[in-house]
Structure formats: C-alpha cells, structure tokens
Amino acid sequence: MKEKQRLENELQIARDVQSQLFPKELPHLKTLELWGGCQPARMVSGDYYDVVPLGLDRAALAIGDISGKGISAALLMAHVQSALRSQLMRRGTNGDGLLTISPASILAILNDHLYTSSSPEKYATFFLGLYADENALLTYTNAGHLAPMLVRSGKVQRLRGEGFPVGMFPGVQYEQQSFRLEPGDLLVAFTDGVTEAPNVSGEEYGDQRLTDLLVRCSEQSLDRVAGEITGSLAEWSKDRERYDDTTLLLARRV
16 A cells, blocks of 8 residues: 555656646747647646747747657656757757748657657657748648648648658658648647547547537637537547547637
8 A cells, every 4th residue: 555655646746747848838929829738548648739939929839649658658758848849949049040940850850869769669749830920821740640620711621741750760851831820720739539539339539520529619719619629528438438648739820
C-alpha cells in the first residue's frame, strides 16, 4: 500500500509538472482567436499542443501525438516541447528570422533531434503552422498528423499535405503549404483520441460525426465549439473508459 501510494504521488507530481508545459495563456492576435485543451486518458498525456508568440503579430500553432502511452510518452512530450520552443525562440528573434523561419525547416531539425535522442520506436506525429496577422497567411507542415479541418462558409475541408512523423528516419525533408484564412474561417486541429474514441460497441466516433458537428456549431464561440465536441464525445463513449488522450487546438479568423 505504501509503494502504491508513493507511485500515485509521483504520478500526481508528473501531472502537475506536465500541466505547466501547456500554454497558460494563448497569444492575443488582431485577426485570430485561439483555444486549446488536452484531456489525458491517464494521469499524464502523450499529446501536445502549443501556441508560441513570435513578436506581436505572429504565432506558431502546434499539435502533436507522441507514440506510446503513460510516463514514457509524457517524458517525450516534454522533450519535444522544449526542443520546439527552443528552435522557435532562437530562430524567431535572430535578426530577420521572423521573415525566413519556416515550419518545414523547424520540423526537419526537430526530426533529426528526436531521432538521435530517443529510442527507435519513439516518434511523434506533428502539425506546425506559422500565422501572420498582416496578411492572415497560415504556412504549415504536416508530419504524419491527422489533417486539420477548415470550416468555411458552412463547408468542411481537410488541409492538404502529409509527411513522415518526426523521429522515425534521419534527414527527412518536409514540404509546406500556405493559404489565407478568410474572416469567419474556423480551423480545428485534433489528435486521434477524438475521431477514434470508441462507443460501448467498439465503433469509432469517426471523421463524419466530427464534420457534421462542426457544420452545426462552427459559428459559436471557441469555448462553445470545444464544449460541443467534448460533450459529443462523452455522450458517444458513455461509461466506456477513455483509452487515448483527446486534444484540440481551435483558431478562428476575425
């Protein structure tokens, strides 16, 4: 009993430490509203989301899913968070770095770093976007992550682009895409704990249910949209134990 209590105390400490890694306050941009949240399936999470301010009018939006579960995934999540923020801060404050920084180059560096500093079975799917207020341009790279959904004029589309998860192979070069967010656009990035959540019969929640929900509630506040998603997932899963972390990152052009 004492050993069990000790382990539970250590897990609680790990959870408290990890909660400090998620952004305490999201940046305030002139043309973009933001919301992010993570619900761990266990005491700690292998999911990751972040919004890093780059000056007054730019921000990096990131979401990822670390392979594995529990403490090992949480430790790797902390490692990824530290490496990503280090790269963004160093490159984003160096002279004209804000003009030349790119998500493709950042993820290439993160990939090699993760490959050399972790065991072979460890990797992470990742989506990294850089947003600029001045022209509402989002430039992004997808490294094996579920394609975020864009709700525009009542229709849902998936963002194009895919690549290898970070940490799987050395020397991977990534591609990037760019598009302008239009007023009213809603961008929804998520981890597979959302769409793969099973009900009591083992059926997954799926892309279509999420798509239909977003069409219905896309004009609500971001808090309400997030609440609609988590409420729908809870109703779908009912009393079934959650087996995976669920993480959301929402952005709306204003």
